[in-house]
Amino acid sequence: SQQGEEDPQALSIQEGENATMNCSYKTSINNLQWYRQNSGRGLVHLILIRSNEREKHSGRLRVTLDTSKKSSSLLITASRAADTASYFCATDEGSGGGSNYKLTFGKGTLLTVNP
Amino acid sequence: DVKVTQSSRYLVKRTGEKVFLECVQDMDHENMFWYRQDPGLGLRLIYFSYDVKMKEKGDIPEGYSVSREKKERFSLILESASTNQTSMYLCASSYSGTRYAQYFGPGTRLTVT
Numbered sequence: 295s296q297q298g299e300e301d302p303q304a305l306s307i308q309e310g311e312n313a314t315m316n317c318s319y320k321t322s323i324n325n326l327q328w329y330r331q332n333s334g335r336g337l338v339h340l341i342l343i344r345s346n347e348r349e350k351h352s353g354r355l356r357v358t359l360d361t362s363k364k365s366s367s368l369l370i371t372a373s374r375a376a377d378t379a380s381y382f383c384a385t386d387e388g389s390g391g392g393s394n395y396k397l398t399f400g401k402g403t404l405l406t407v408n409p
Numbered sequence: 410d411v412k413v414t415q416s417s418r419y420l421v422k423r424t425g426e427k428v429f430l431e432c433v434q435d436m437d438h439e440n441m442f443w444y445r446q447d448p449g450l451g452l453r454l455i456y457f458s459y460d461v462k463m464k465e466k467g468d469i470p471e472g473y474s475v476s477r478e479k480k481e482r483f484s485l486i487l488e489s490a491s492t493n494q495t496s497m498y499l500c501a502s503s504y505s506g507t508r509y510a511q512y513f514g515p516g517t518r519l520t521v522t
Binding site for chain 2: 398
């Protein structure tokens with residue numbers, strides 16, 4: 295099955311800087327979602343972008359989607375130490391049946407924001 | 410607030426034991442999912458359910474079974490636990506369709522010795 299792949303695997307920045315994470319996928323999608331996971335905890339949904347959207351904002355988060363390149367990016371502006379977490383993209387497979395229900399997650403980007 | 414709860418945060422079992430992991434959601438979601446998360450492998454889908462008594466295999470169903478007798482409850486069963494099933498298990502729920510967010514429980518860290 296297809297899998298989103300995040301890049302980089304790990305990112306370390308200073309508080310106040312911007313953090314950019316990228317996600318690439320292989321086949322067509324209907325929706326792409328980004329999640330955050332604090333160490334040892336469950337994932338928390340951040341933002342969803344549909345295949346007919348190019349950009350979406352939520353607070354300090356900005357997500358872009360380029361379906362021609364099969365890629366998405368998550369930008370966190372003015373980062374804080376509390377943003378330290380792993381970030382995952384998740385895609386659907388864009389077809390009906392069972393795959394209409396499930397998401398496939400990438401392996402994640404570990405973001406460390408140093409105070 | 411959506412709440413997804415899992416029966417245990419930490420669990421230690423012996424090889425060959427039958428293990429039950431339970432997940433409960435309070436949002437009347439149609440879909441429920443079980444994932445396992447391992448370092449370097451990310452999240453992998455074990456099973457999901459789109460309705461009561463309905464289930465579908467995910468990417469790694471071998472060695473696992475599931476049960477959904479009530480809409481709010483989804484159980485993962487390890488019939489005979491093995492050491493390679495030591496992992497973090499995450500349950501999630503969502504409304505029907507991938508345009509909805511999945512809501513995750515806190516996870517169960519299972520160790521099989």
